[in-house]
Amino acid sequence: MHIIGALVRLYALPVTKIIDITTDRFHQDDTGSYLTIDRHPVLLPPTLGRLIKDQIAQPRTTTRMRRALDEASPYLLPGKFPHRPRNPHGVGNLLRQHGLPVLSARNTAMIEAVTTLPPIVIADLFGLHPSTAETWAKYANDSWTHYLAARGQPAESVFSSRACGPVAEVPVQLARRPKASAEGDAGSGV
Structure with a gap:
């Protein structure tokens, strides 16, 4: 095993x-x-x-x-x-x-692989279809296309939001404090 x-x-x-x-x-x-x-x-x-x-x-x-x-x-x-x-x-x-857990272990290893090497190399090494390796790179958010595009740009523009790809906006829901009942507040003496 x-x-x-x-x-x-x-x-x-x-x-x-x-x-x-x-x-x-x-x-x-x-x-x-x-x-x-x-x-x-x-x-x-x-x-x-x-x-x-x-x-x-x-x-x-x-x-x-x-x-x-x-x-x-x-x-x-x-x-x-x-x-x-x-x-x-x-x-x-x-x-x-x-x-x-086989599936999660394999998924973790695949994401690590595509963040370490370009997807086309992973596809060739592990016998995957290139589009499959590219899909894994998208899951890892590391397709290397931004890197290749940035190689021709000045260093200060490499770290701009456009060079790094779109940033996902995640809605944040704040936890609200429950309203105190009138009876609870009156008897507390606070």
Whole structure:
């Protein structure tokens, strides 16, 4: 479960994509551990690299015929049957039981990713459609178009409201004090 949780939180991968990862998508060299998520290898944190390496060397499955089935499985996270991945609904439920709400963790990771890198890079790295990555950037209010437009402007105009985009006006409703009843005020002596 650590591998799945880390991939959701770090790379905003959906559980359905994680369970389909095969062991041939992982490799190590002198510079670190890499996992090919879509077309490009992504550098993994050392701890996650060790977890994946251990999982490949000693697969943990939910089947009772572990060793015979695990050696033939191409999946990083094999299911009950050797040539099938784990059930995404079961994995999602297990993650929630361990305190990882998958959807909110994935949303947080995606917003972090699009605020760190341009959406087109995120789309290419994680196998998303460019418009999907751009939509996430809009949710994060960080589409990078303002940055690109500002590069050609003088520094003092970069921080103007037009360069930063429209500011949403949120109506503020003040809490009103309840009116005191005539009976309550008369008897209080204040």
